[in-house]
Amino acid sequence: MGLAENLQDIQERIRNSAARAGRDPGTITLIAVSKTHPPDAVAEAARLGLTVFGESKVQEAKAKIPLCPGRIRWHMLGHLQSNKCRDAITLFEMVQSVDILELAEELNKKADQASRTLPILLEVNIVGEASKFGYKPEKLLADLNAINNLRRLEIHGLMTIPPWTPVPEKVRPVFAKLRALKEECEQLLGAPLPHLSMGMSGDFEVAIEEGSTMVRIGTALFGERPKAV
Numbered sequence: 001m002g003l004a005e006n007l008q009d010i011q012e013r014i015r016n017s018a019a020r021a022g023r024d025p026g027t028i029t030l031i032a033v034s035k036t037h038p039p040d041a042v043a044e045a046a047r048l049g050l051t052v053f054g055e056s057k058v059q060e061a062k063a064k065i066p067l068c069p070g071r072i073r074w075h076m077l078g079h080l081q082s083n084k085c086r087d088a089i090t091l092f093e094m095v096q097s098v099d100i101l102e103l104a105e106e107l108n109k110k111a112d113q114a115s116r117t118l119p120i121l122l123e124v125n126i127v128g129e130a131s132k133f134g135y136k137p138e139k140l141l142a143d144l145n146a147i148n149n150l151r152r153l154e155i156h157g158l159m160t161i162p163p164w165t166p167v168p169e170k171v172r173p174v175f176a177k178l179r180a181l182k183e184e185c186e187q188l189l190g191a192p193l194p195h196l197s198m199g200m201s202g203d204f205e206v207a208i209e210e211g212s213t214m215v216r217i218g219t220a221l222f223g224e225r226p227k228a229v
């Protein structure tokens, strides 16, 4: 199937999952994850109406973004090192992968130098997988106020990457835990957090049923990525 058919299929599945959960599908943003795919593929997806794209490496994004249609909004999804924060501020509308206080502080500093405010999501490692980045829930709650006090950052919500499984139903508890943790954060902050970024190609329908507002989809849209070298 081509990109247009893939997109139609995904949009229909988003609508159906939203309907099952009694949610308005308009509250769910499809983020096209274009990592490893060329600017041509991004341009084609943009022509089909997609406006928000995700990348996971600053270096790749830095080379690709200037070759893509200018109206696209880019989200950083991957692990971010302190020495890439300045570039990240220039390239991305939002950083979804803030996973440690020092990174938040560095992003705040670079955002201040650029005189901008940066929307962020806090990445949580719900299951505690050693192979994944992300805050442990208790550490997140401990750091939340310090991050909230950084003037140039706006906390918009939480993001998670669940363990891989061929059976999406198995990760439903992970998504439910992220939603519960968001509610705990809202209580601590005394303010609502609009976003839960959860759900990828293999599990986005379950994620939507559990309250996702941003699904990050690569493979189901663009096809398989070349194996990492």
Ligand SMILES: *Cc1c(COP(=O)(O)O)cnc(C)c1O
Pocket (backbone or CB within 6 Å): 033, 035, 056, 077, 078, 161, 200, 201, 202, 216, 217, 218, 219, 220
């Ligand atoms: C690669 C990636 C995705 C997309 O994964 P697919 O399974 O290809 O849809 C989503 N989120 C993050 C953080 C990623 O790195």
